[in-house]
Amino acid sequence: MKQEALRKPFLDYKLAQEIEQSFGTPCFVYDLDRLEIAARQMLSFPHVFGLTVRYAMKAAPTAAIVKFFDRLGLFFDASSGFEVKRLLTLGIAPQKISLSTQELPDDFPDLMDMGVEIHASSLEQIRRIGCARPSSRIGLRFNPGLGSGSTNRTNVGGVASSFGIWHEKKDLVLELLRKFRLEVFRIHTHIGSGSDPEVWRRVALLSLQLVDEFPTVTHLNLGGGYKVARVSEEKATDLEQIGSPVSQEIQKFFERTGRKLHLEIEPGTFLVANAGAVLCRVQDIVDTGNNGFTFLKLNTGMTEILRPSLYGAQHPIFLLHPENRQAEMQNYVVVGHCCESGDILTPSPGEPEVISTRKFPRVEIGDFCFIGGAGAYCSGMATKNYNSFPEAAEILLDHSKRPHLIRKRQTLAQILQNEIVSEEFFLLKNNLIY
């Protein structure tokens, strides 16, 4: 599918109306066709001696999406013990799960015994694994010294990043491996989300140098970071272009060492970003006079889509009208419904604190709004329940564009269910009640 087509809405006004009538708005809508196309593209990533594609499930952890990718043959990358358990609860085989985490869960030995593969991401993690399960096989996540993300906050490589073992600490790593008789079978690097393809390629080559230093390694995992173009100013990563030079290097590595390296990649964004959208309504329009701005207030915001406020991320926004409205284009600032001046859907690119405008043909209160590129890091990474807005419903469009509910809208009772208020709190010293 062409990048330009991927940026367009995958539903029209009529379908939006049908979805709203059945499930309400705001809601997330995912398109099964687009999920499948992206997964098949990733499964064709250039490789020489075998390929495993792991879905970085943090991008969109909803069960229906995870199960669909499982059926297509994808494996999984988890970032916390809870993500691992979420996958196991969904029936994902432990052998299909790897864990690269900032916080090793207390029960990691049980997960290892089940077959979950852990990438130790610090010297302390190696030590803990060694103490709990000496003589086991482990993966190592390195910080290769270079990073690249679409913003500083999504860059997880280089000196300013705490992710992975600093690449110069190889001797300390070897010492720990010897001490606990651990065998390294996989080297893992992930340098950021939305990485510059050239930096990604350079890091792939640096990672191969690391593999050289660990003779027992059979698998090389190059992480995620493959760009998609959500808006026309962005350029998607060409998988063939970044993957082919790596294949050539893996081939040369084999010719030099006789070692056949199995390649792994773990995309999140690429698989889901342009397959998901937030469907919502314009619920108010206000302006700040002749020298000010006109604001479209949506019935969504950072409660569903935090990336613009967090990173200054750009998402395409389309107004869906019942008629083909022929009206003059006007400039609008699009804002969310939270009581937070930072809840902006049209920040300046990369500058969450600066507002910018988008042009739309005259907008009316009640118009549907389709916010594209919202499949990754939106439903799973929002300011959940801020202002007590319930978690939005999620809908999946099947291959015939029939909408299916895959996550119900949260209720107020569910928001409150874990809270406890006891009369004891209010007892004064002399047994008086406030």
Ligand SMILES: Cc1ncc(COP(=O)(O)O)c(C=O)c1O
């Ligand atoms: C270890 C790891 N692998 C893969 C990914 C997926 O990255 P992306 O969504 O940019 O493909 C991430 C995202 O942060 C990650 O931390």
